[in-house]
Amino acid sequence: xxxxxxxxxxxxxxxxxxxxxxxxxxxxxxxxxxxxxxxxxxxxxxxxxxxxxxxxxxxxxxxxxxxxxxxxxxxxxxxxxxxxxxxxxxxxxxxxxxxxxxxxxxxxxxxxxxxxxxxxxxxxxxxxxxxxxxxxxxxxxxxxxxxxxxxxxxxxxxxxxxxxxxxxxxxxxxxxxxxxxxxxxxxxxxxxxxxxxxxxxxxxxxxxxxxxxxxxxxxxxxxxxxxxxxxxxxxxxxxxxxxxxxxxxxxxxxxxxxxxxxxxxxxxxxxxxxxxxxxxxxxxxxxxxxxxxxxxxxxxxxxxxxxxxxxxxxxxxxxxxxxxxxxxxxxxxxxxxxxxxxxxxxxxxxxxxxxxxxxxxxxxxxxxxxxxxxxxxxxxxxx
Numbered sequence: 455x456x457x458x459x460x461x462x463x464x465x466x467x468x469x470x471x472x473x474x475x476x477x478x479x480x481x482x483x484x485x486x487x488x489x490x491x492x493x494x495x496x497x498x499x500x501x502x503x504x505x506x507x508x509x510x511x512x513x514x515x516x517x518x519x520x521x522x523x524x525x526x527x528x529x530x531x532x533x534x535x536x537x538x539x540x541x542x543x544x545x546x547x548x549x550x551x552x553x554x555x556x557x558x559x560x561x562x563x564x565x566x567x568x569x570x571x572x573x574x575x576x577x578x579x580x581x582x583x584x585x586x587x588x589x590x591x592x593x594x595x596x597x598x599x600x601x602x603x604x605x606x607x608x609x610x611x612x613x614x615x616x617x618x619x620x621x622x623x624x625x626x627x628x629x630x631x632x633x634x635x636x637x638x639x640x641x642x643x644x645x646x647x648x649x650x651x652x653x654x655x656x657x658x659x660x661x662x663x664x665x666x667x668x669x670x671x672x673x674x675x676x677x678x679x680x681x682x683x684x685x686x687x688x689x690x691x692x693x694x695x696x697x698x699x700x701x702x703x704x705x706x707x708x709x710x711x712x713x714x715x716x717x718x719x720x721x722x723x724x725x726x727x728x729x730x731x732x733x734x735x736x737x738x739x740x741x742x743x744x745x746x747x748x749x750x751x752x753x754x755x756x757x758x759x760x761x762x763x764x765x766x767x768x769x770x771x772x773x774x775x776x777x778x779x780x781x782x783x784x785x786x787x788x789x790x791x792x793x794x795x796x797x798x799x800x801x802x803x804x805x806x807x808x809x810x811x812x813x814x815x816x817x818x819x820x821x822x823x824x825x826x827x828x829x830x831x832x833x834x835x836x837x
Contacts, residue, residue: 593693
C-alpha cells in the first residue's frame with residue numbers, strides 16, 4: 455500500500471512548486487499561500503477525521519474516502535488556471551485527504567502487533583515507490599509537460615483505492631466519554647508536548663526543502679543544467695534529486711528497528727534537526743548544482759529519521775483505542791503546523807530575501823529552535 459501511495463505522490467510533490475510558478479504563473483506569495491492552506495486546513499481536519507474514526511470505528515470507510523477524494527481532486531487541477539480555484543481545490547484536498555497517511559500508519563502499527571519497531575521495514579516500500587517515481591517521472595515530464603503529473607497521481611491513487619479493503623485498523627471499543635478522557639490524557643503528557651514541538655520545528659525546515667528546492671535548482675541552472683559535464687533539463691534534474699534522497703532513505707528505513715534501539719527517539723530527532731538546519735544553510739551558500747546534489751545525500755537522516763521516530767513514539771504513548779488519533783496528532787504537528795509555517799513564510803521570504811536568503815533564514819531558525827529545545831529538555835527532563 456505504501457508503494458502505490460508514495461509512487462502517486464512522487465508525481466506531484468517534487469514538481470508542484472515548479473508547476474505553480476511556470477505553468478500556473480503564480481507569484482512567490484501566491485505559491486506560499488497555495489502550499490500553506492492545505493497544512494492549515496489539515497491542522498483541524500486531520501484530528502477531526504482520525505478522532506471520528508477512533509470514536510465511530512468506521513476507520514476503513516473514512517480511509518477509503520480520503521483516497522477517493524484525492525483521486526478526483528488531483529484529476530481536476532490541470533483544468534484550472536485561476537489562483538482562487540487552485541486554492542479551493544488544494545483546500546478540499548487537505549480537508550478530505552489530510553488524514554490518509556496517519557491512518558495508513560495507524561493500520562500498519564496495528565497489523566504489526568507486537569513487532570511495532572519493524573514499522574520502518576514496511577514503510578521502506580513507500581520509499582521505493584517514491585524513488586521509482588523520481589527515476590521515471592522527471593524523464594517523462596520532459597516529453598509530456600508538467601500537466602500530466604496530476605493525472606498520473608490520480609491513476610496510482612486509484613490502484614491504492616482498490617487495495618484499501620485489505621487494511622486492518624484497531625477496533626478496540628471505548629465509550630465516547632472514555633475517548634475524550636484518553637485524548638485529554640494523551641495531549642497533556644509533557645513528553646508528547648515536547649515531541650510535537652520538535653516535530654513542528656523540524657517540519658518548518660523540511661518544508662522549505664520539499665517545496666522550494668525545485669525553484670532553487672531552476673534558478674541556478676536555467677532550462678538546462680550542466681552537472682559533472684552532463685546537460686540535463688530541470689525536470690529530469692529534480693527527478694535525480696528525488697532518487698538521491700530515496701537512496702539515502704532506504705538504509706534508514708530498513709534498519710529503523712536497530713536505530714530506534716540504539717539511539718532512541720530523542721537521538722533520532724536530534725540528528726534530524728541538526729542536519730535539517732545544516733542542509734538549508736548549505737543550500738543558501740551554494741552557487742552551483744553539484745553541491746546541492748551532494749547535500750541531498752543527507753536526506754535520509756532528516757525526513758526518514760523524524761518519521762520513523764515519530765510514528766513509533768506516538769504508537770508507544772497512545773492509549774487503547776486512540777492509535778489513529780495519536781498518529782493524527784503527529785501528522786498535524788508536522789503538516790498542519792510545521793509545513794504550513796514553512797510554506798507560507800518561505801513564499802514571503804522568497805519575494806523579499808530571495809531563494810537563498812530564505813534557505814539561510816530557515817536554517818538559522820531551526821538551529822535556534824534546536825538550542826531552545828535542548829534547554830527545555832535539560833531543565834524538565836521530559837523528552
